[in-house]
Amino acid sequence: MLGGGVEAVVMNYYRHIDRSKVQFDFLVDEDSTRVPEDEITALGGRIFRIPPYQHPIRYRRELIRLMREQQWPIVHSNINTLSVFPLSAAKKVGVPVRIAHSHSTMGKGEFAKNAMKLVLRPFANVYPTVRFACSRYAGKWLFGKNADFTVIPNAIELDKFRFNAETRKQTRKELGILDDTFLIGHVGRFMPQKNQSFLVDVLAGLLPKCSDVMLAFVGDGPDRTAVQQYVEELGIADHVLFLGQRSDVNRLYQAFDVFCLPSLYEGLCVVGIEAQRAGLPCLFSDAITREVDVTGASRFMPITSPEEWISFISAIESLSNLHSSKRSDQISGDIEEYDIQRCANSLVKKYESFICE
Structure with a gap:
């Protein structure tokens, strides 16, 4: 969490979901600089800091440990092509609902980042049981043109x-x-x-x-x-x-x-x-x-x-x-x-339907 747009979207949904039905825990990299701890705690959430993904062995080990210990029924990953890491760990320990959420694409000028995205993108459909995207464009880019995914709007308080x-x-x-x-x-x-x-x-x-x-x-x-x-x-x-x-x-x-x-x-x-x-x-x-x-x-x-x-x-x-x-x-x-209350209610219903399936 670095204060970017994806974090803003996640927090906006968190503020508006019915937390008597759905509660969020947050797994964030240890090098996160802008974690709204007070707000998350006040809303009933918990924060788990894990080694940054740049240390893949420690990162994966801690993911597996936490997911086995906490037994979350849903893991919703918001880190685009990097979702392969938390979702593969979730699959290994038997998490039944694994959501990959595409928030971005790829452009010119970022050679190292683009190379990593291209390496990881073929695995985008291997580990999730559910696919979300912020737009049709972002969904097709990550999951493929003919992939089955749901657009979750980047909703705001109108x-x-x-x-x-x-x-x-x-x-x-x-x-x-x-x-x-x-x-x-x-x-x-x-x-x-x-x-x-x-x-x-x-x-x-x-x-x-x-x-x-x-x-x-x-x-x-x-x-x-x-x-x-x-x-x-x-x-x-x-x-x-x-x-x-x-x-x-x-x-x-x-x-x-x-x-x-x-x-x-x-x-x-x-x-x-x-x-x-x-x-x-x-x-x-x-x-x-x-x-x-x-x-x-x-x-x-x-x-x-x-x-x-x-x-x-x-x-x-x-x-x-x-x-x-x-x-x-x-x-x-x-x-x-893009009304956040309407979109948050819809997201809660989706979470509930995944558990009931």
């Missing part, structure tokens, strides 16, 4: 992200953003997959055309220092906010004027759903599945060059009264399918 003009005003004031400043927003862990340096290039290309533009990064991660250094090298630090890991992301969406996600790949980005619910125009990399476009109004563009992104954002920035008249607090498109 009301929590509803646009509110007063919240927008307060949040921009807290951030020091003037009313006539156009704010580009990005939420994501600083890692190669998220491609934040591309957005820095976009901003650098925008500033000669529209000087009242700023870029806000929300999140943390190993690439943050490198991106900050790149911003300094380009001499645009006055136009970039590094807001770090935040617990009030729902309020920050209100302050943005456009949401951008130039990822190299995604399964189905929960931040994209959140941004659309906040009424933001969204610009995604064309490497991201179109399934994320739940309002029918998002744009997908290549990340080979920032020029198209610059042109598109310039057009948005030039629209009059964007800050007040173009945002909506109404549910649109298929976003109701």
